[in-house]
Amino acid sequence: MATFERFQEIEGSTLGLLVSVLLFTTVLPLMILGFSYLHGFAENVSPGTVWIREVGLRHPRSDEVRLAFGEAAGLRTSWSFLGVAGFLVWGIPMSMTIAAIYAKAWRRAELPLIQRTARGSVWFILYLMMVVCRQRIVFSSDHPHGVRVLLFAVALVPVWIFWSLTPVLLIRQGARGWSYLALAGFAGVVIDGIAIPLSARLIFPLLLDGWNGFGPIGVTMALLTWTAVIGTGWVVTACLGAVLWERQAPAQEVVELQTAEVAGVT
Secondary structure (H helix, E strand, C coil): HHHHHHHHCCCCCHHHHHHHHHHHHHHHHHHHHHHHHHCCCCCCCCCCCHHHHHHCCCCCCHHHHHHHHHHHHHHHHHHHHHHHHHHCCHHHHHHHHHHHHHHHHHHCCCCCHHHHHHHHHHHHHHHHHHHHHHHHHHCCCCHHHHHHHHHHHCCCHHHHHHHHHHHHHHHHCCCCCCCHHHHHHHHHHHHHHHHHHHHHHHHHHHHHHHCCCCCCHHHHHHHHHHHHHHHHHHHHHHHHHHHHHHHCCCCCHHHHHHHHCCCCCC
């Protein structure tokens, strides 16, 4: 209940939609480019495979996604310093947006612009590293179902580390009460590490069916809709992490940090 109230307080629905646009225009292209590069921009490989295996699509839905994404060879010209840098630069406004969301959810004054930019850049790099690490652990090769479940659990470790470090990087005096930040990481594990990936395997195929007949545009709309779910999940993660931290950290420290002036120590 407290998490829902915090979500309402910061207008989480609107913020979730904003994050979804940034995810769609920044993270998704980088994932596609990275996958294509690792597979040598082969003509017989579709970058859509990265999403197909993430949500566990099967024929005929998987064929629909492969067709929409085309062949990895078509992205060879985009793999250049300027091409990749163009998407990486968009990671800065994305990370600054997440920083603003965390400041609202944790009821902290926002960091100065330079610090938001610097810390946000580090946060975005760590996020990409977490995504790659998780993909490598879970999808490095074909495994029996039982082994894959075990690997899925192991892959939650980098997810927990990343979301535990997120308040440290993105909010003012985020390292204060560090012993309780593991709870913020736990919120990330539950939502971003478990709930979103598992629900994607149930809901995303239904989204594709809803856009059946629209071809690549239908796949695009399904992806855009799902990024809205992810974006909203990230906002809920910020709110839940804040509530869990406030309930465990010393009350005096919570009040002090939430009432600190903008000119306070960062």
